[in-house]
Amino acid sequence: MTAGASCPEGCRCISGGVYCTEGNMRPLPKSFPISTESLYLFRYNLSSILKDQFTNLPLLESLNLRGNHISNLAPQAAMKGLDSLEILDLSSNQLEIVPAECLQSLGQLRELNLQNNKILALNDDGFSGLGKLDRLYLDSNRIGYVSSKAFRNLDSLRELTLKNNLITVVPGQAIGLAKTIEILRLAGNPLNMSDLSSLRAAPTILELDLANIGRLSKRALLPLENLTNLNISNCSLARVPILRHLGTMQVLDLSWNNITTLPPEAFSTMTDLTHLRLSNINLSSIEPNAFAGLSSLQHLSLENNQLKTLPRNLFMPLRSLELLDLYNNPWSCDCRLHWLIRVRIHSTCSMTCYRCSTPANFKRTELSLAEVPIKNLSCIPPRIVSSSKDLYLSEGDPAFFNCDVSGFPIPDVEWLGPGGKPIKQTGDGRRFPSKEGTLEIFNVSRKDAGQYVCWAGNGGGNATRSFNLTVTVSTNPHSSTISNTASTSSG
CATH class of the missing domain: 2.60.40.10 (Immunoglobulins)
Incomplete structure (x- = not known):
């Protein structure tokens, strides 16, 4: 395929971008403008990329082939000549292996998206030659095996996502070879999470997503000390895990567990924490000093729980709190909540959102906390x-x-x-x-x-x-x- 000067028939050309989508049975254009910087062939019904299909596009930086039926990429020649390519999207295709030979020539590539394919394994040196790769997305494949050398020589890799695969063992050694990795997403894998010590090989990890992995032991996180963002939602937790060593944490998601009680000083060492999500955890009791030490907390989510009342001055330690979500709890509208009406914290909704579960006469009339007569809020x-x-x-x-x-x-x-x-x-x-x-x-x-x-x-x-x-x-x-x-x- 050669580069031409005009916009191909059936495509849109805007400021260096060529958009050819929903091609169905229409043949792939024979040429593209030589000035093309971004090329989108989304849902074009392509089944393969052959030799020389993208030659003579020296300025091409982004190639989007998402949503086709590609199962085959011609070795090396399919991407030959794309010396400026920085972003390649091959998501939602039919690939069963990482097209390693085809990728080797893309030395400038910074982002590679292989999500929603049928890849079964990550073998040795599958990403060889991609020394500048910064972001690698491998979510929603069928990956069950990760070689210890799968990410070797990815010296610039910062973000790696492997969500919703079939991985059973944390590939700590493989991840450790990517010495610059900061963001790791392993959510939705059937992992054995009694121990995360293998991730000591990757001390640069700052953001870790382990949502929906099954069961996480309360000591599993002890080997990790530098995290700033942790998602352990839907991990069958019955209590807050040991987190006292994570003093640099900024964002913590514990939603969709079964933590019925928050003990005193549950997060007291997390003085840098800004976002805490405790929604949908069946929470029914919060001890008075549960939020002690959270002087930097800005957003607190407690919606969709079983809270009936809250200890007086519960939020006093939260000097930086800007947003509070207490929606959809079975509130007992009595004097124990009188103080809450006077708390000047911006909420995701006003006090009219907080429906009274008791006394029974308030529930029958569907009164909100804001509508309860003051005399009924006196004990x-x-x-x-x-x-x-x-x-x-x-x-x-x-x-x-x-x-x-x-x-x-x-x-x-x-x-x-x-x-x-x-x-x-x-x-x-x-x-x-x-x-x-x-x-x-x-x-x-x-x-x-x-x-x-x-x-x-x-x-x-x-x-x-x-x-x-x-x-x-x-x-x-x-x-x-x-x-x-x-x-x-x-x-």
Whole structure:
């Protein structure tokens, strides 16, 4: 094919660019303007590139062959003469191997896109001669094997994407040969991610995408210390992994996991973090100091979770926060959220977006947090209005304590046993508390004797009431009494 002076029939020519798309059965033009800098043959129904099809285009910098049916590139000759080519797009074709011989002559190439082909393996020196290559895209192929020498001599490679392939082992040694790599995307591969120590061979990596890889162990990230951008969304995480060594992190994506609770100081060493995504993780509880240390955070995403309330002043450490997303959570619109209305942070939507899940009358009318009357956002502190007295029982008797409470919203009630040990809400086999404030003990024994405390709390405060249980142990011929000397107190 030779270079001509006029725009080919059926194409558009604009400022050095020649656009020939949707060719269907139309034959490839025989010539292109010699001044062509960018050539687009998108969806042109090409099945192969033969010898001399792109000769005499000395100024061509970008060649786009995306969306054809190319399965064959003539060795070497197919790209011969394209000495200025910097960008080559062969994505969405039918290639089964990397066209190594064809690529060898493209010494100026900076970007190569081989996404959405049928490539099965990356063999030794498949990209030989591409010493200036900066970006290599290999997503959505069928790659299951990566040779340890696959990226040898790619001395300028900065970005490598291998998303959605069949890779099971992190190709750390191969990646390490690309000594300048900064961005690595491995999302969507069935990787064994218990250990990432092989990536120590590539200490220049700053941005790592491991989304949707299956299961990531909580210690897997320990070998990596220089990351600034990490995506570990949809990795079957049940808790925040160990991240304290990543003090240079700027962007962290933990979305689509199953992290139900954020502990105190979960990200405290990430003082440079600017973006934190915690959406769709089934989050129901955030401890008061969970965001301590995040003084640089600008964007925080908490949408699509199970949050009902938030600790007062939760966002106080976030001095740089500009955008907050709390959308689509089942909010309890009571006094515990009164403070949130006064927080002056730009949100992805106004308070009208935050629908009330409780109280029931607000849910029925679909009130938003902004529409809740102020009086309903004021708490009535808990008060224990009636309770049982101290009990004096014989061993084997049942014990029943009652602790009636009032307050708005309805206070939570918990019980503490002797020694201040909490009694599980599910019971422990003999002792069964209820949310209504009762505590029942079957077949009391000497180890049950002591002081019991009823604790009631809501957003307005808490109240306590204590009771003594004295147990008489039958002996023969005498009997003894076991009790706790602590007296009854009230909160």
